[in-house]
Amino acid sequence: MQCEICQKREATIHLTEITDGVRTETHLCEHCAAEEGVAVKSHIPINELLSSLLSVQPSDEELGGYSGEELSCPHCGFTLEKFREKAVLGCPYDYDVFGKSLLPLIKKTHDGNTKHCGKVPSRVPEDSKKQLKLAKLRQQLDEAVRSEDYELAAKLRDKMAEND
Amino acid sequence: MKLTDISDKLNEWFSGAGPMSDVVISSRVRLARNLAGHKFLSRCSNAEKSVILKKLKGVLMSLDLGDDVFYLSVDGAPVLNRRFLVERHLISQHHAFGKGPRGVVIARREFFTAMINEEDHLRMQVLKSGCQLSQCIDQINRIDDMVEEKLAYAFSPRYGYLTACPTNLGTAIRISVMLHLPALKITGQIEKFLNATRALGLAVRGLFGEGTEAAGDFYQLSNQITLGVSEQEIVHRFEHVVIPEIAEYENAARETLLSEQEYLLDDKISRAMALLKNAHLISSQEALFLLSHLRLGLNMHEHLGASTPAIDRLCALRGDHCADSKNEGLSIATINRLFMLTLPAHLQLNYGKELDSAHRDALRAKIIRATLSG
Numbered sequence: 380m381q382c383e384i385c386q387k388r389e390a391t392i393h394l395t396e397i398t399d400g401v402r403t404e405t406h407l408c409e410h411c412a413a414e415e416g417v418a419v420k421s422h423i424p425i426n427e428l429l430s431s432l433l434s435v436q437p438s439d440e441e442l443g444g445y446s447g448e449e450l451s452c453p454h455c456g457f458t459l460e461k462f463r464e465k466a467v468l469g470c471p472y473d474y475d476v477f478g479k480s481l482l483p484l485i486k487k488t489h490d491g492n493t494k495h496c497g498k499v500p501s502r503v504p505e506d507s508k509k510q511l512k513l514a515k516l517r518q519q520l521d522e523a524v525r526s527e528d529y530e531l532a533a534k535l536r537d538k539m540a541e542n543d
Numbered sequence: 544m545k546l547t548d549i550s551d552k553l554n555e556w557f558s559g560a561g562p563m564s565d566v567v568i569s570s571r572v573r574l575a576r577n578l579a580g581h582k583f584l585s586r587c588s589n590a591e592k593s594v595i596l597k598k599l600k601g602v603l604m605s606l607d608l609g610d611d612v613f614y615l616s617v618d619g620a621p622v623l624n625r626r627f628l629v630e631r632h633l634i635s636q637h638h639a640f641g642k643g644p645r646g647v648v649i650a651r652r653e654f655f656t657a658m659i660n661e662e663d664h665l666r667m668q669v670l671k672s673g674c675q676l677s678q679c680i681d682q683i684n685r686i687d688d689m690v691e692e693k694l695a696y697a698f699s700p701r702y703g704y705l706t707a708c709p710t711n712l713g714t715a716i717r718i719s720v721m722l723h724l725p726a727l728k729i730t731g732q733i734e735k736f737l738n739a740t741r742a743l744g745l746a747v748r749g750l751f752g753e754g755t756e757a758a759g760d761f762y763q764l765s766n767q768i769t770l771g772v773s774e775q776e777i778v779h780r781f782e783h784v785v786i787p788e789i790a791e792y793e794n795a796a797r798e799t800l801l802s803e804q805e806y807l808l809d810d811k812i813s814r815a816m817a818l819l820k821n822a823h824l825i826s827s828q829e830a831l832f833l834l835s836h837l838r839l840g841l842n843m844h845e846h847l848g849a850s851t852p853a854i855d856r857l858c859a860l861r862g863d864h865c866a867d868s869k870n871e872g873l874s875i876a877t878i879n880r881l882f883m884l885t886l887p888a889h890l891q892l893n894y895g896k897e898l899d900s901a902h903r904d905a906l907r908a909k910i911i912r913a914t915l916s917g
């Protein structure tokens with residue numbers, strides 16, 4: 380198979396991308412793949428990823444004006460310095476305490492996602508459950524509209540009205 | 544229950560049964576959970592770890608899983624036993640050689656294990672042979688619900704299940720399939736597979752041994768994104784996109800070997816047979832590498848009806864020494880058994896004492912020769 384870009388060399392890099400349920404395939408040679416910035420490295424260990432992401436942040440701004448003095452969690456005494464070193468947090472509250480600094484990392488490791496979608500423990504108050512359900516429906520609705528599935532969109536709107 | 548009760552047997556997830564088992568060895572779903580009201584483990588004293596361990600052990604041991612359940616202390620276990628548990632995928636390397644009070648709850652048939660005080664307070668998994676992700680997720684969900692009836696998890700409506708490392712946040716689910724891809728390797732197309740998986744945002748690692756080198760052509764493929772994607776969406780993607788696509792690649796490579804490169808295929812199988820039947824010293828890496836080619840030959844015979852001079856000779860081997868084969872020729876189960884039972888810790892545990900590497904290599908070669916003679 381020929382490379383799609385140079386149309387000369389043999390394509391050895393084969394990429395499959397799925398966006399909104401549509402599958403696209405790209406076939407490139409090593410050379411053009413490198414030019415295009417396609418990563419041909421094998422999967423990066425989490426720790427390496429973490430340290431590389433954290434080494435460029437947080438900026439003083441992201442720390443919310445805490446520049447200079449080290450912010451620490453009132454529940455467990457954890458600091459961002461320690462997180463950078465260990466790659467794990469100290470307690471569940473750290474997600475609130477260091478929320479601003481962690482957000483870019485969370486976004487990056489989860490493909491831009493910042494909101495939970497999926498299982499919810501039965502103990503969670505009904506209010507929160509309802510909100511999660513609505514958020515999920517809204518997301519599905521957006522997708523339905525984008526892919527012009529108006530039948531599905533109408534169904535989802537009805538469901539949202541029921542849950543509201 | 545002692546480890547030696549299971550150490551000389553093949554585990555269910557490696558039985559060679561289940562859908563698509565010629566390519567998909569097994570399916571696994573793992574959930575990470577932390578208890579509300581406790582710090583994450585990095586900030587826990589040993590005393591607090593003991594409290595968490597006691598709570599979780601009590602609840603897990605009381606669950607009705609439809610099988611005998613036993614508990615093992617990991618920090619109190621001999622190193623050889625810990626290595627054995629890692630080889631059998633019952634605990635992680637991290638858990639085996641971590642710090643402080645920790646343990647594991649194991650269902651006797653090994654479809655379920657729960658690591659207590661690994662990186663998170665609780666990491667539990669359901670493992671099944673072949674492509675059975677839907678069954679895995681249904682079962683782990685039921686178990687998760689039972690635990691949650693008794694203990695409150697750390698959860699936030701925004702971020703989902705809160706985990707020690709932000710990379711696991713959200714559903715905190717890790718879905719993996721273990722694949723055997725020898726034909727892609729032989730035909731030099733394994734890069735194609737690796738690129739496809741990267742493009743899909745998945746992590747790949749070897750199944751046996753350390754590091755990323757895939758000994759025995761076994762690969763483990765896992766999701767990396769856990770936030771903003773539901774459990775069902777990930778499973779659906781694996782079952783309907785990822786697995787079919789890779790199985791198609793591998794099967795196409797097997798067909799190519801058969802139709803265009805029979806000499807190459809027969810060379811690999813014949814060399815593997817010759818070495819395995821005659822060698823007196825075999826390292827674990829070499830055994831995995833050679834057994835992989837036997838497994839390929841048997842699967843091609845069974846699933847593609849392949850018949851070549853080498854495959855015919857392979858199928859005629861008796862596969863002695865194996866309780867679960869009826870001496871009707873070499874079976875996949877016998878080969879899988881050799882894969883598992885000749886791993887270093889298995890070998891030593893079944894031998895009854897620790898051996899240096901030269902003695903392990905000799906014992907491994909002896910077991911393989913005895914099994915394949917006939």
Ligand SMILES: [Zn+2]
Nearest residue numbers: 382385408411
């Ligand atoms: Zn090119």
Ligand SMILES: [Zn+2]
Nearest residue numbers: 452455470473
């Ligand atoms: Zn904290």
